[in-house]
Each structure stands twice: as C-alpha cells, then as structure tokens.
Amino acid sequence: MLIIEMLNAILVIVMILNLFALGNSRIQTVIRIVGTQGALLGLVPLLLHTDLTLPVVLASAAAILLKGLAIPLMMTRSLRAAQIKREAEPLIGFVPSIVLGAIVTGTILLVSSRLAPTGIPAESLIIPTSLATICTGFILLITRYKAISQVLGYLVLENGIYIFGMLLVEAIPLVVEMGVLLDLFVGIFVVSIITNHINQAFSSMDTRRLVSLREE
C-alpha cells in the first residue's frame, strides 16, 4: 500500500500545482510550475512498475528531462525574446481562476469517488487527477491571451492525458510512449518558433491581435 500512498501524494501535489498555475500572473513562474508538474509525473512510472527494466527507466528519464528541463528552457528563451513578464489581463482574473479550478477539481473528486474504477486500487487518484488537470489545461487555454500562456495551457492538458495513460501501462508500448514524447518536443519546438515570429511581426504576443483572418 506504500506505493499507492506515494502515488497519491504525487497526484495531490500535481493538483495543487494546477491551482498555482491558474493563479500566477508571472509567466516565468508558470513555466516553472508546469515543468515541475511534468517532471513529477515522469517519476510515476518508476513507482508503478514492480520490476524496473532498462526501457522503463529510459522512458521515465526521457519524460523528466523533456518536460522538466528541455521544454521549460525553450519556453523561457522565447519569453526572454518577447520581453514580456506577465499575463496582463486574462479573461477571468487570477483569483477567480483559482476558485474555478478548485470547484472543478472538487466536483471531479466527489463524482469519481462514487464510481468504482476497476483494474486499479479503489483509493487511487489517477482518474480524478487526470480529469482535473485536463480541465485546468482548458481553463488556461481559454482564459489566457498571450501565445506563451496558451502553450502552457496545452502542456497542462497534455500532462493530464499523460496521467490517464498511467492506467494503461500494458497497452501502451515503449515505442508509442517515446513517439508521444517526440511529438510533444517537436510540437513545442515548432510552436516556440511561431510565437517568436508572432512577437516580431505583431510586436506583441497577444493572440487577440490575430484576427485578420475571418469572414467579412
């Protein structure tokens, strides 16, 4: 049972990080929060596998390096290039965002405690944490206007999906897991190039300026 408790401890931290990400206006801090979340999640496979094989360790190491180090570094660089520090005026303020996130998380925890998941110990928080993190990602995506903040929302969404994948260790082979990570890496790489160009062309990272293309 120790493993389940450790796993749940990590998942609770992940949910708390969600709320921090929602409530922070400094983009650099949010990058760090999301990076920490990704790195923590990268540790989980080491807990879940009873016998640690080399591929499992490699996959875990790749996830930690990518989500905890490489992606935050790439994003910090484009943030510096853009010379912005804060998400100025989100659609929903920072405190209301935290409240909204907390309500959503609480509701999901309540509802899921009534479902009896099979195949995993009943007390595991994997499914509710996954859904709460996905919802947090969506709140960030919808309510933030800076291009970088939206990318951070996407990363949180991806973390949420990654948590759900922990249930399916047998169904997701290493090749696929590495493929997903590779896609994520290339995706963030391409996106940071595009955000840099948005900043150069529009002298701003505000996606509200990207409204030239529409029906007349």
Place this chain on the structure above:
Amino acid sequence: MAFILILFPLVLAGIAALIPSNRWRPWVLPVAGVAHLALTVLVLQRPDMRVTNAWLVLDPPGVIVLLVVSILYLFSAFYSVGYLQYRAERSNRVFVACLLIFLGVIGLVTWSHHLGLMWVAIEATTLSTAPLIYFNHSKLSIEATWKYLLVGSVGIALALLGTFFLAYSAMAAGLAPSLQYEELLVTAPGLSKTWLHAAVILLLIGYGTKMGLAPMHTWKPDAYGEAPGVIGAILAGGVTSCAFLAFLRVYHITLAAGEAIFIQRILLFMGLLSMAVAGLFMVGQRDFKRMLAYSSVEHMGILMIGLGIGAPALFGTMLHIMTNGLTKGVLFLSAGNIHRSYNSKSTDVVQGAMRRLPLSAGLFLAGFIAITGSPPFGPFVSEFSILNGAFSAGKYLVAGLFLVFLLVVFIGMGQTVLKVVQGRVPAELPPTRYRDAWHTTAPVVALMALVLLLGVSIPDPLRALLDDAVRFLGSRP
C-alpha cells in the same frame, strides 16, 4: 516493406536538407514521389508484403488512402518544382524537407494497426505541415499557422485521451487492455459501453478537428487560404484523408462492438451539419481559396454521411476518398496558379482568368464542375453511390437534405468560380510575371484526366480494391 515505405522519404528529407543548391533541391520531391508510387503499386500487387508485424499492417482501407495520397503527392511534387522556381528568392530547405517528412509519416498512418502509434503519426502530420503553411512568412500566414497548430494540437490531444479511454474500456470490463487494432476488434463486444461511448466521442472530436468537420473547422479556411496552393492540395487531399482513415478504424471497432445505431446517428448529424455550414459560408464568398476550404469541410461531411448510412453507402464512401482527394488536387493547384498571376485571391480583383490564364482557369472551372458532383467526373459517381445508399437504407430525410445542401453548395461555389473565370481582366491590375507554364499546369491536367477516368469507368483492379475495403469494414474477426 512498411519500413522502406516509411523510412525512405525520411532519409531523402535528410539528404534534401544537406543539398546546398536552392535550384536543384526541389527535384528530390518528384524522385520521392515516383519511388513512393512505384513501391505502393508493388505492394498492391503483392498482398504478402502487406503484413510487416502486428503493428504495421496495410489493410484494404489503408490501401485506398495510401494510393490516393501517393498519386496526389506525385503530381504535387512535380508542381512544387515549378512553383518553387517562382519563389527562388526564398530558401526552400524547410519546405522540401517537411514535405518529405510528411510523405514518410503518411505512410505510417496508413500502415499502423496500433491506435497509439497511429495517433503519433497523425500528430506528426500536423507538425510536419505547419512550417509549410508558414512558407510565405507573412503576418497572415503566421496567424493561420498559429491557429492550425493550436486548434489542431488541442483537438488531437483529445483524440489521445479518447484512445486511452478506448483501452480503459477493456479494463473497466475486466479485460486485458490493448490498442492493437485486431485485438480491439475481437474484444469489442465485451468493452464497457460507458467508456466506449466517451472514447468514440473524444476520438470523433479529435480526428474530426483534423478532418475539419463543422463545428471544429474554424482553422481550415485560414490555413488553406494562406498556405501555398500546392500545400492546400496536400492538406485537403492527403491530411484529411489520413484523419478520415484514423476515424474509420474507430468506426470499425464501434461497429464490431455492436454500437452501430449510436455512432451512425452522430455521424449523420455531424455530416449534415458540416455540409450545411459549408454551404452557408460558401454563398457570397469572395475569397476563392477560402471557398475551397469550405468545399473541403463539405466533402468531409459527405464522407461522414456515407459512414452514417452504413453498409449500402460504404462503396461510395471509399470511392469518395479517392475522387475528393484527386479533385481537391486539381482545384488547389489551379487556384494557386490563378492566385500567383493576380497576386490576390479576392474576386474583387481576380476576374477574367479565362483570358489571362486559359489553361489554369479552364482546369479550375472543370474542377468546380467535378467537385460539385456533375457528370461525367469521378465525384458524381461516388456522391451518387452514397445517395443511392441513403435511399436503399430507407433514410429519405438524409437523402433529401443531402441533395438540398449539394444544390446550395453548387450555387454558392458557382457564383465565386464564375466570377473568377469569366469577365474582363481589371485594367489597373499590377503586373505579375506568372502566366500558364507547362510545369505548373501539366500535373494538374494529369490529375484532371484521372478524375475524368474515375467518372467514366472505374478500372477493374481499383474496383476490386474498393470491394475489398467494403468487405473489410463489414468483417468481424
């Protein structure tokens, strides 16, 4: 075989990136196109080559998509060589390399029989095409690329969640989870219904975003409008067909689970909605490339309606993948020529194209007549076959709405196309150097000939492939 087909374009992409000459680099594309089509034909003749391992299997619907993408790619590759000559001032290194990577990952989509692997490949098609949309480096193309990447990635992330839900639906029912296609087909009847339904909805939203079904189509007019014409052809004929194939596998599993009524109702609704939305935005559309994007939304809707009707319309649906893909090639490539010659894509400026570019304008007009389902072209046969299926399945309301929407689209699209093609060239037009040239029209003529051929008579080997695909979708292991 799968490895060769998937890896050789990636190797060529590496080689292309190393070639220093901007002038000679684009020639790697036709080389890859010819080799790819040759290998595809070889696989078609040797069914024993279609199984590499449990994860890489070329099933009959995969064959259809691989074939249409390979043909479209070949002609687009020759066209690209001509196109890039007009863009000689800009480095085409990224353009050529990304187009080659795209060819490789499209092979992986068609071959993958593991839904996780398939997801990785579909996401890779998004990533490899994003820099292509951005090729012109204008403010508008940045905006289009940003929307394409963000909407596409979020949509496709939901498809990953759906894929996980699908695997979990086995666990929730006490079975061993798997994402291998054949294993899922076997266990399908025993899957937990609640999780299966949630999975199918998420996968429909995810891959539907990639296909550009309404209401997830918002990125499409922007991306197709700002991308070079040849990329529009690749996106509208290749990427959408691949996303459709991905959903087709989900559809097959849902049918095997005995949930035909559940999924078919949703698909009919989504399909009709897409046709209606496309028709609505096409009427009075002044931008002829955006118009083509809405035409793509419409045809993805038609494909969904075909699946929604079920068995009687499946032959038409499979054929429509081909006819739509090839006709979209004709339309986007000729529209690219017109765009280049007028340096505008608004019908306020672009008029009298028949006088300025007789061949491209003629092809554009012929492509319009074909895509709206007029005989004697391919899409007529496939759309008629789907309509026939609707009648024989007793879905008269669907058939009626289908016809009404086709008519609306015909009128809306016709207005715009005729404005482009007919009339006089505006006098105060700034001069451009592009006029009809053989290297940017011959590939389009060839594609148009294929569209005509499919309308006049379907060759027997192709008919056999289509029948195989229909039989495959009806099969339950």
